[in-house]
Ligand SMILES: NC(=O)C1=CN([C@@H]2O[C@H](COP(=O)(O)OP(=O)(O)OC[C@H]3O[C@@H](n4cnc5c(N)ncnc54)[C@H](OP(=O)(O)O)[C@@H]3O)[C@@H](O)[C@H]2O)C=CC1
């Protein structure tokens with residue numbers, strides 16, 4: 001193990017486990033912190049299982065569900081869902097020391113609003129990544145292929161801490177570049193996720209299926225256009241062509257076309273989605289500007305209903321017999337299930 005820098009992943013679900021695993025394999029000292037007890041217990045007992053294409057490997061990586069006594073880190077990579085940010089920072093405040101950089105790689109714009117309330121701005125780094133990962137169950141993730149990660153200071157551009165992390169990520173196999181314009185990168189990823197995430201969550205299509213269907217592309221292009229228009233009102237140069245190119249690339253087989261975007265994974269598991277941090281956040285800004293963004297609003301309304309009325313789970317749909325009150329299970333087609341089911 002390299003003695004430094006010390007890295008903690010806070011929120012080691014699908015994406016946090018993937019990033020932690022690659023850093024660990026590149027021989028960085030990394031600890032996975034997560035509040036999900038069964039997941040942490042499985043990693044502690046049997047290791048973290050990484051499934052990639054037709055092979056799997058198991059990594060003996062350190063994991064804990066509460067701060068390890070006396071341990072603070074150079075980097076805390078924040079990878080909880082956006083809505084879990086405050087609770088995670090509060091529960092794990094002991095791992096953040098006076099020199100720690102907290103790095104949000106979360107989707108959406110909630111993180112950049114919340115973090116400055118807890119961490120001095122100069123120690124906040126932001127990033128976005130188009131790498132993907134699917135959580136198979138406690139202690140197991142399935143990882144996708146290629147992608148790109150952008151990093152920068154919250155105020156944009158590099159610093160020694162950003163440059164070091166860029167080098168670490170590249171050494172760990174994540175193609176990573178420093179971005180001069182943090183807001184552009186965050187908003188372009190916001191436009192990306194505000195389109196592919198709800199569209200797949202609502203249609204139950206995977207990234208490749210939705211992102212290559214002509215109607216899927218048409219719909220996503222309308223959503224991206226609306227998000228870009230709101231960004232432009234804020235003075236952020238959101239490039240719609242660039243976002244559409246990124247979407248096309250992410251939906252190609254070599255990137256991971258069979259990935260279930262994180263919002264689809266949440267809906268299938270009956271978990272709260274990040275719709276508020278994505279389309280919800282854009283709608284609130286559009287309302288302030290008196291702008292109408294109907295595609296985003298319609299998707300927001302539909303996903304919000306799913307958020308509030310649970311009932312679907314991963315492998316089966318439930319129907320409640322209104323006569324008997326009994327609930328019957330209807331198996332979902334096997335193509336709609338995650339591989340370990
Ligand atoms: N999955 C993907 O392919 C990608 C995801 N992203 C983004 O990365 C972020 C993480 O996504 P993803 O990995 O899919 O999400 P997951 O839900 O798989 O992982 C989040 C993890 O954080 C844990 N957690 C929740 N609250 C706390 C807390 N208070 N303290 C510590 N851990 C906590 C969760 O536990 P529990 O289950 O108990 O809530 C869960 O294990 C999101 O912003 C997402 O949009 C970005 C690119 C790709």
Ligand SMILES: CC(C)(CO)C(=O)C(=O)O
Nearest residue numbers: 129130131132261262263
């Ligand atoms: C679709 C993807 C992987 C984009 O890279 C993503 O950000 C998500 O699943 O939320």
